[in-house]
Amino acid sequence: xxxxxxxxxxxxxxxxxxxxxxxxxxxxxxxxxxxxxxxxxxxxxxxxxxxxxxxxxxxxxxxxxxxxxxxxxxxxxxxxxxxxxxxxxxxxxxxxxxxxxxxxxx
Numbered sequence: 114x115x116x117x118x119x120x121x122x123x124x125x126x127x128x129x130x131x132x133x134x135x136x137x138x139x140x141x142x143x144x145x146x147x148x149x150x151x152x153x154x155x156x157x158x159x160x161x162x163x164x165x166x167x168x169x170x171x172x173x174x175x176x177x178x179x180x181x182x183x184x185x186x187x188x189x190x191x192x193x194x195x196x197x198x199x200x201x202x203x204x205x206x207x208x209x210x211x212x213x214x215x216x217x218x219x
Contacts, residue, residue, distance in 0.1 A: 118210050127157025132166050139171055146217045149200075152180035152187055161187050161194060168195045175216050179204075 115122045123138075123145075125131035131150065138144050148167070150160030160178055167174050178191050181202040191199040198212050 114204065114206055114209060118206070118213065120213065127154045128160060128163025128166075129158045131163050132158075132170070135167055135174070136170060144171065146175065147213060148174060148176040149179050150176055150196075152178060152182065152185055164195050177212055177216060 123134050125134050128150070131148070135145060135148065150163055152160045154160065160180075164174075164176060164178070167176065174195070175197050176195070177198040177200055178187055178194070178196040179200050179202060180188050182188070183201045187194050187196075188199050188201065191197075197216050200209060200212050
């Protein structure tokens with residue numbers, strides 16, 4: 114879906130790998146324009162835990178929280194947890210496009 118919208122992306126299997134990808138991008142001088150973090154990651158660090166660490170790494174991170182559990186408090190109060198937006202699964206391409214555009218273009 115992201116390539117169809119014109120975005121390049123990197124995929125992480127869990128929060129720990131996502132943190133490492135983000136750290137490398139920062140170090141290379143080409144930080145990611147945005148990050149989408151899933152709240153539920155079976156067997157690995159979830160998006161909320163990863164966001165706490167990413168905020169220590171880069172306070173200006175622009176991240177969206179994503180979940181199939183729209184009643185989760187992090188989804189309802191995403192700004193309180195450092196996220197700039199929230200998107201519920203399953204994604205509609207128009208909604209994902211709008212949320213990313215608002216985040217990246219600001």
